[in-house]
Amino acid sequence: MSLRQFRYFVTTAEELHFARAAERLGIAQPALSQQIRALEERLGARLFHRANRRVELTEAGNAFLREARATIDLAAKAERIARDTARGEAGRIDIGIVGSVVFDPDFPHLLNEYRNEHPGIQLSLHEMRILTQIEAVHNRQLDMAIIRTPLPSDMPDNLDCFTLSTQKSVAVLPSTHPLAHETSIHLRDLAEETFVAFEDPPGAGMGEILLRECRGAGFEPLIAQRVCEIGTLISLVGAGFGVSLVAETISHLQLPGVCYLPLEDTEARSQLAVIHRRFERSAAVAALLERIRASSKVPN
Amino acid sequence: MSLRQFRYFVTTAEELHFARAAERLGIAQPALSQQIRALEERLGARLFHRANRRVELTEAGNAFLREARATIDLAAKAERIARDTARGEAGRIDIGIVGSVVFDPDFPHLLNEYRNEHPGIQLSLHEMRILTQIEAVHNRQLDMAIIRTPLPSDMPDNLDCFTLSTQKSVAVLPSTHPLAHETSIHLRDLAEETFVAFEDPPGAGMGEILLRECRGAGFEPLIAQRVCEIGTLISLVGAGFGVSLVAETISHLQLPGVCYLPLEDTEARSQLAVIHRRFERSAAVAALLERIRASSKVPN
DNA sequence: ACTTTCAATAAGAAAAACGTATTAATTCTG
DNA sequence: CAGAATTAATACGTTTTTCTTATTGAAAGT
Structure with missing residues (x-):
């Protein structure tokens, strides 16, 4: 089991095509077939389905892919660290x-x-x-x-x-919203709105804060859209997709059509x-x- | 740069003695010297001080040791995960x-x-x-x-x-219903009642069972309300919206104002x-x- | 000074990895 | 439906890498 086999596997998993992967790796296709087979034998598990002239990852292959990538990255980091340390840069x-x-x-x-x-x-x-x-x-x-x-x-x-x-949470509203020009609002005033929320895992991050606060204010938020990036979230609010709850510091991001409003009825902090x-x-x-x-x- | 070199290095760093490390690795000492040197050349950094008949780790060697160990562990984890997943254990x-x-x-x-x-x-x-x-x-x-x-x-x-x-079906009645305190009833006794039914697609699930049984008992049920959740259905029955037919096991859900009664005239099973x-x-x-x-x- | 210890070097043997040619199986195409 | 094309696997010889044995050289112990 060698790093080279890991690299061969990752490339093949990316291409799902032995000949193309071999080309990218700068070796001939049979060499790649051999190495993948050797790896599979070593692992005692098939990594690819090769049925019907189509190459697909098996379940084990999928699981292995993530770890193999991480291993390769870590090896690269080890190399970098040794090199940098030797040059006197910690x-x-x-x-x-x-x-x-x-x-x-x-x-x-x-x-x-x-x-x-x-x-x-x-x-x-x-x-x-x-x-x-x-x-x-x-x-x-x-x-x-x-x-x-x-x-x-x-x-x-x-x-x-x-x-x-620790930061207070504030509401984000499109500036077309009736409440947008109040100086502050109550979270429960947003009970009937649709929300744009972070795509956080259950129980974690701002996604969880949003749920907790809304429930604390006595309603279940209707989440219309989930996004990964804060910039996208604010843009969507500005485009009228819904309202949301963000940390106060985010309000440095002033986009046209977006208002940030402090909340009266909650100590909401993240x-x-x-x-x-x-x-x-x-x-x-x-x-x-x-x-x-x-x-x-x-x-x- | 290969995992083998990483292993050789870690063992050598542990022993701080080429001959002993080589023995532990099951190879001859010169092979180890060569591989370590190859690794050092690849990294562009000396990993050991070999002065004074004593082998010591350099600072770079020390930094590299941590990462090298982690890399080896991660590779082992990758192997384990692939194997376990293939065997259905992950x-x-x-x-x-x-x-x-x-x-x-x-x-x-x-x-x-x-x-x-x-x-x-x-x-x-x-x-x-x-x-x-x-x-x-x-x-x-x-x-x-x-x-x-x-x-x-x-x-x-x-x-x-x-x-x-397979489960028998039982009738659910509000406890205010005249029949609620019988020990068992006939389905046809409910012919004039309004029903609360599941919002199942046509021909499927408990919604279909309800229709079939009622028709078997000689009447077409009047469905006043359809719901998606079993909890809601039982609550609605308790609130007097109507009666219904559910699988026997549901009767573990004892809500106030609700009675479950076995049926005499049907083998109703779901x-x-x-x-x-x-x-x-x-x-x-x-x-x-x-x-x-x-x-x-x-x-x- | 002589021996011992230990890593480095040299050179050939063994093993691993690779390349070319070919096969086998499937899919596409006329 | 036959033949061409695609694609991964296999066979086998070649190259490269890795290893071993033998030897050297330098430092430390006696």
Whole structure:
């Protein structure tokens, strides 16, 4: 079982065509067939259905694909780290973020400070979905993740978490909405509206906040549309698809046709949390974590 | 850069002694020296200090060691996942259910047993309408569906079906009804009542059972209200909207103001059936189907 | 000074990976 | 329906990589 076989497999899984995959890999097709077969024998599992002149991933192949990709990425990261460390730069810190962090004024500022104090260390930001981030921190593709609470229930137990900041939630309305020019509104006034919500996993993130707050205000929100990106969400609200609830900091994103309104009847708050491995052995990562913890507005 | 080199490096880093590491790896010492050197050249970084007849990790070596170990572990995990998935011991099974299955005492019990025997497999239940379920099994969003017979007439022909259990039907009456405190009644006694019925598609499910039985008893039921959820149906009966016919197991749902009464003049039975793809390629799904079939109370 | 220890080097043997040619099976096409 | 085309698998010889044995060289111990 070798990395090369992993790469061959991933390419073949992407192409679903042995000859094309072989070409992309710069080898002949029979060599690829042989390596895939060797891998399958080693695993004791077929990875592809080769029926009817069509190549498809088996269920095992699908499951293996995700892990194989992660393994290849991690190997590349190992290489990069060795190289960077040898050059005297302590390397690079990979940070996962949810989209809405970009509009938080404090966090980018904090990163900038750290960058100035540690010019050798490259900070690399990766915008990803919540669950993907947690998984990636767990298997070391990321060094930390900034996500919005609540956290999903099934967190790996070698991960730790602390709160970075707390933010009020505000309502987002299209400016054509009758309530749009009030100075503040009650959440229950939106009971009959349709909502645009984040596509978060159940029980986690802003998607969960929206549900909880609406239920707290005594109604079940009718969710007409789910989106992955904060920008899309605000645009959809502006286009009249519905209303939504977002963290206050998002209101820095002023789009035409969109109004942000504080809420009267709720303490609705969401928190940004930092997820990291409990026993972090990289000095650079540990230092950044300490830095973030020290400047966080919330006692931990 | 290969996984083998990673393993060689990790062992050498553990032993800090080429000859001993080579012995542990089952190769000769020069082979190890060569591979480590090849790795160092590839990385463009020395991983060991070899001064003074003593082998030590460089800083880069130390950083690389962490990532190399993680990479090896992840590769092993990939292998395990592929193997387990192929053997049907990992993955996820999506099961569609009609609402009333929840009150069946046997089926949840069966699922629980399966969950204990196959801890790697996540069972995910989806409460859906009959037609939606069939469609979803067909296009692989669900792996199987538990629905109430009769089946609709236009089943896709790549789907199979077998009976899980058979249940008597009982009448549901509001406890204010004159007949509510009999020990049993005749269905034809309800000929003049209004009925609350399931919103099933024509010819399928409990909605069809109700029609057939009433016609068998010599009258056409007057259906005043149709509902999607079993809980709503029972509530409506309790609130005096009408009477209905439900599977016996539903009587576990005891709501105030509702009485369940056995029927004298009919053998009214409904069946729970399992719908699945005829040629199931997932080992896990096939195993669960076998399990259900084996424990079903009805010969198939 | 001599031996011992230990990694590096050299060179040939073994194993793995690859390429060319071919086969077998299916699908497309006239 | 026959023949062409597509595509993955197989056979087998070649190249490349990896390994082994033998040897060297340098440092440490006696």
